[in-house]
Amino acid sequence: MRRVFAAAPGSNAVFSALCCLAAIACSFFVTSTVRAEQELIVSAGKGLGDALIQQKSISAAEMVGVNYSYLFSEFRGGIGYWQWWAQGSYSHMRLDYRGKKQRQNIFELKPVLRWYPDKDPHGIFGEVGVGAAYLTNKSFGDIQLTTKPNFALHFAGGYRLRSGYTLSLRYSHFSNAYTNTPNPGFDFASLNGHFHF
Secondary structure (H helix, E strand, O other): OHHHHHHOOOHHHHHHHHHHHHHHHHHOOEEOOOOOOEEEEEEEEEEOOOOOOOOOOOOOOEEEEEEEEEEEEEEEOOOOEEEEEEEEEEEEEEEEEOOEEEEEEEEEEEEEEEEEOOOOOOEEEEEEEEEEEEEOOOEEOOEEOOOOEEEEEEEEEEEEOOOOOEEEEEEEEEEOOOOOOOOOOEEEEEEEEEEEO
16 A cells, blocks of 8 residues: 555645645634644654555664744634644654664644544644655665655644643654655654643
């Protein structure tokens, strides 16, 4: 299934269409007053294998990261509560590969759409973020990227307490979206603690 997804013609068009539909849907909501809210997110995780989009495994890699998010818009409408965040991220990965220590630094900038099924921003939530990333090394483990600048995509689910503390689990993917070939992809999963201020 992974290889069908990676090779399917027009998959970029489908992905773009989904992003456009999400943006259009949000435009129909009534904007509420935005609270001055920011998040510092601390992350720890692992590289992934080839079960999803990535074509080769970096499952032995470890990652740590920090993210800064700024809430710039909120919506109450349709089903649940919606928030738009601007997010900047830094992730550091390390891997022992064939007797050598490898490092990968990833810088990201992207808008993030977060959805709460409740009418208030508490409890469980899901989110998606799409933006740009820069990876400092093309070679990491068995993966040989063709470009250092890449598109960044993440999906996450989590839970926010009424105190504001939040815990989430995130899947992150980086690729050149077939602007160059080959396009092996680069994935990791992380557990994240969100600190609001």
